[in-house]
Amino acid sequence: MPDISLTTVFLLCLAAFAAGWVDAVVGGGGLILLPAMLLGLPGSTPAAYALGTNKAVAIVGTTGAAVTYARKAPVEVGTAVRIGLAALAGSMGGAFFAAGMSSEVLRPVIMVVLLGVAAFVILRPNFGAAPVTGPVTRRRVFAAIGIAGVGIGFYDGLIGPGTGTFLVLALTAVLHLDLVTASATAKIVNCCTNAGALAMFAWQGTVLWQLAAILAVFNLGGATLGARTALKKGTGFVRAVLLTVVLALVTNLAYEQWFA
Numbered sequence: 001m002p003d004i005s006l007t008t009v010f011l012l013c014l015a016a017f018a019a020g021w022v023d024a025v026v027g028g029g030g031l032i033l034l035p036a037m038l039l040g041l042p043g044s045t046p047a048a049y050a051l052g053t054n055k056a057v058a059i060v061g062t063t064g065a066a067v068t069y070a071r072k073a074p075v076e077v078g079t080a081v082r083i084g085l086a087a088l089a090g091s092m093g094g095a096f097f098a099a100g101m102s103s104e105v106l107r108p109v110i111m112v113v114l115l116g117v118a119a120f121v122i123l124r125p126n127f128g129a130a131p132v133t134g135p136v137t138r139r140r141v142f143a144a145i146g147i148a149g150v151g152i153g154f155y156d157g158l159i160g161p162g163t164g165t166f167l168v169l170a171l172t173a174v175l176h177l178d179l180v181t182a183s184a185t186a187k188i189v190n191c192c193t194n195a196g197a198l199a200m201f202a203w204q205g206t207v208l209w210q211l212a213a214i215l216a217v218f219n220l221g222g223a224t225l226g227a228r229t230a231l232k233k234g235t236g237f238v239r240a241v242l243l244t245v246v247l248a249l250v251t252n253l254a255y256e257q258w259f260a
Contacts (some may be wrong), residue, residue, distance in 0.1 A: 002041060002042045002045055002208070003042065004040065004041070004042075004211070008040045009211070009214065011036070011040065012033075012036055012037065012040050012211070012215055013214065013215060013218045014218070015032055015033050015036035015037075016033055016057055016061075016215040016216070016218040016219040016222070017218040017219065017221055017222035018032050018222060019031075019032040019033035019057075019058075019061070019219060019222065020061035020064075020065075020218065020219035020220060020221065020222025020223035020224075020225075020226060021222035021223065021225055021226035021229075022222075022226065022241070022245055023058070023061060023062065023065065023164050023190075023222075023223060023226065024061070024064075024065035024068075024183075024187070024222070024223040024224070024225075024226030024227040024229075024230065025183065025226045025227075025229060025230045025237075025238055025241050026164070026165060026168060026179075026183060026230075026238050026241050026242040026245065027162070027163065027164020027165035027166070027167055027168050027183065027186055027190070028162045028163075028164050028165035028245055028246070029058065029061065029164065029219075029222075029223075030054055030058060030162065030163065030164075031110065031114070031162055031165075031245070033054055033057065033058070033215070033219075034050060034051070034054045037050040037053060037054060038050050046206070048098060048201070048204070048206040049206050049207070049208055051095075051098055051159075051197075051201065051206070052198070052201030052202070052204070052206035052207040052208075053207055053208045053211055053212045053215075055095075055194050055197045055198040055201055055207070056198055056201075056202075056207050056209065056212035056216065057212050057215045057216045057219050058190075058194050058219065059191065059194035059195060059198055060216040060217075060219055060220050060223075061216070061219035061220050061222065061223035062164075062187055062190045062191050062194055062223065063191050064220045064223045064224045064227075065187045065223040065224065065226065065227040066184075066187035066188050066190075066191050068223075068224055068227035068228060068231075069183070069184035069187055069227050069231070070184070070188070072231050073180060073181055073183075073184035073231060074181055074184075075181065075184045075185050075188065076136070076185070077188065079136070079141055079144070079175075079185070080185045080188035080189055081188065081192075082141070082145060082149075083144050083145050083148050083149040083171075083185075083189050084149070084188055084189040084191065084192030084193070085149070085192060086145045086146075086149025086150050086153065087148065087149040087150070087152065087153030087156070087189050087190075087192045087193040087196070088153065088192040088193060088195060088196035089150070089153065089196065090149060090150040090151065090152070090153025090154040090156070090157065090193070090196070091153040091154065091156045091157035091192075091193040091194070091195075091196035091197040091200075092157060092196040092197065092199060092200050093153075093154055093157060094153070094154040094155060094156060094157025094158035094159075094197065095157035095158070095196070095197040095199075095200035095201055095204075096157070096200055097157075097158055098157060098158050098159070098201075108257060109159060110159065110162065111250055111254060111257070113162060113166075114162060114246050114250045115250055117162070117165060117166070117169065117246050118243065118246045118247055118250065120169065121169075121239070121242060121243055121246070122243065136175050136176070140174055140175055140176075141175075143174050144170065144171060144174045144175055147170050147174060148166075148167055148170040148171055148174065148186075148189060149189070152166050152167055152170060152193070153192075153193045153196065156190075156193040156194070156197055157193070157196060157197040157200065163190060163193060164183075164186055164187075164190050165242065165245075165246070167182075167185075167186035167189055167190060168182045168183050168186045168242075169182075171185050171186055171189075178235050179235040179238040179239060179242075180230060180231065180234060180235055180238060183230055183238060187227075
């Protein structure tokens with residue numbers, strides 16, 4: 001593990017807790033933890049180590065949130081698992097190409113994608129307010145496997161931050177789920193994407209396991225609390241958190257890119 005001060009480790013633990021809470025509510029916890037690690041790790045540390053360590057932390061919190069949701073939310077587990085298996089393959093492919101990515105590339109890519117997410121949610125005020133009744137067609141399931149599974153899975157392995165948010169949006173749009181059910185389904189899928197990407201990063205030796213073990217404890221605590229909060233507060237709360245998180249992180253990343 002690189003030489004990191006206790007103050008930095010403490011701040012990263014706070015970021016891991018916040019990331020777990022946000023990720024469980026609406027996804028996108030990596031948009032908190034990954035930038036924190038890029039700033040907290042020594043400048044000589046390759047970006048791939050931040051990506052790999054983030055996956056080792058995220059899979060613990062995501063699994064905890066998935067278990068909490070599965071107990072109380074109306075999740076179609078079979079559909080989620082099929083999408084998740086496709087996402088696992090996609091994330092392994094993305095992680096394979098991520099080793100050579102520099103941290104300078106990450107911020108502008110994440111900002112552009114986030115702005116697109118914010119615009120979509122703002123322009124669609126009723127998006128995810130209520131599910132469409134009736135069974136989900138096979139065509140929609142296949143579309144979800146391609147978009148939320150292979151496509152977003154590849155993105156998760158390649159870059160990662162925002163994957164949970166993109167999964168929630170894709171599942172809501174394609175399968176016509178409400179935001180709470182989409183968040184619950186996304187956690188199961190996200191477990192698979194995290195597992196696929198983590199396997200590739202571990203094979204490449206770009207995971208700081210000691211740091212990940214510490215941060216994972218805090219991430220799990222935040223994720224469990226976040227899932228319970230989302231189940232209690234409902235769709236309106238999830239939508240508000242989604243917009244708040246996206247806009248705040250775009251502002252923060254823009255500042256770091258051009259003014260810091």
